[in-house]
Amino acid sequence: MTIASSSPPSRLPLGSAEGARTKPRTYRAGAGDNRGDGRLAAVFIAPALLGFLVFLLWPTLRGIYLSFTRFNLLTPAEWVGLDNYVRMVNDPIFWNSLWVTVEYVVINIGIQTVAALAIAVLLQRLTQSALLRGIVLTPYLMSNVVAGLVWLWILDTQLGIGNEIISAIGFDRIPFLADETWAIPTIALINVWRHVGYTALLLFAGLQAIPNDMYEAAKVDGASEWRMFWRITMPLLRPVLAVVLIMTMIGSFQVFDTVAVTTAGGPANATNVLQFYIYGSAFGRFQFGYASAMSVALLIVLSAITVLQYRLTRAGQTDLG
């Protein structure tokens, strides 16, 4: 994943720090400076390294190990080979969860990306107002729990203002979160509301890197805004868009909070997304081994998406040169 900063590209390659080239003597072996650095570095890096090893690397390895065991927290993990995976492949609820999650991701990412792009372009071409940028970001400050609860209330079948408006216009009230077909799209849209501003600002950052002269020149040639969008904005934004897409999709696959506070997986497993099923297996039924196996499956799906998307979109290349 390319996460660059404003630093000039020459400084991006890891290691081979810029100073080494200009003042080699300072850092040669044998110099007291060098040895002092080593000891100090050990001290400086110790807490972060401890956190990394204990809470990131070790759990990753342990999660893979647990997926091959039967484990209920009370008795030691018991090695069962591929049992959990066999069970997973034959578990209709798992496939349902995976399907529901994919449905959620497609709706969430599809609408969010288009909306974020629209907002970003409006922010760039219409106004440079910092206030508007701030407003757009406010839902991002809410937790998923708060966002879920507010929309649960707005979309309430009997008293929610959303349904009041729908019935005032003359349509039937929609049980947004209680209906099997509506539930997943509704949850997906709630999360679009919360995240679209953040995504829009990331894209806006990408737009800022496009030189304004290009638009000026196109305008002189009589190009319309619409044409400029397709001929200038989209091609030049593509690498940024690709990275943002990968990131938001990975986040989207991990949907949990909103489901937990609005539908709790229901009605009839219609919103039982993968994370929720994993959580239920672990903490509802204490099948940590099985839950771990499903986590591994999720990890594989996420890695595959990352690799695939990166390839397909040639995210590493930039048209801007």
Add this chain to the structure above:
Amino acid sequence: MATVTATTATPPTIHPARRRLSLGRAAAWAVMGLIILITLLPFYWILRTALSTNAGLSSDPNSLLPVDLTGGGFERALGLQSAKEAIAQGGAGGGLDFWRYLLNSMIVSTLIAGCQIFFSAMAAYAFARLRWRGRDKVFGLFLAGLMVPTIFTLLPNFVLIKQLHLVDTLLGIALPTLFMTPFAVFFLRQFFMNIPREVEEAALLDGAGKVKIFFRVILPMASTPIITLSVLTYITAWNDYFWPLMVSYSDSSRVLTVALAVFRAQNPQTGTDWSGLMAATLIAALPMLVLFACFARRIVSSVSFTGIK
């Protein structure tokens, strides 16, 4: 999340297109207005509901103003009403001590934001400014950590926290992200690498040690990214739900997000206590809105000038 690589760089000044009031521009502004409305309306709706009575909400559901203006919702959320009063007003009557959850949320978020940024800054300094064998390899390992999705470490981490007997403690909630996140290390390293070496060398000539340089020169110079990162980390920790839900069982370690879900689950016979729930929601969200109001400019520019190039 793992993208905000803020910079202090100023935005390139772009002259807004010449302001002609064409039909297209008007339409574009209309769309913008709609977006702002959808963005902000739920916030108003929280407030309007929180200040209404439950009876009023059901008798007059589409009133744009609070119905029967009251502070009852807030009283219930903060546990200031007796069980009898609460039930009479459509609440559940079971007490939830929101002050305590507010305090818990503050402790956890402060602990995480403070420690994580400090330890990450130390590591970032070692990666950016100190020379030691294996540095690039270790940093590569940290970078690889960026790729591991949080969900994957949650279950094993829970098992670990349980073995450490830290379940249902605030420390248990904070511990996994207390020391570092790969993102924080990466983010700060980028800034430290951009600080001119001459600054450090001047301090060295003055006889300052590297430790002193870190605290007296590097940290102050990087205060902007550090504050930005702290605020973002604080917001993330404050809003986290999944992990605290796994780890905490009782009041002693319950944070606001979890308490909100519990409050919602305590359904009274009359149906959801919407007024109380929205009041509780507001209490949970308000601190972040205030924090945002204080640091808005920094946060916005750090998100937008990230530079994912």
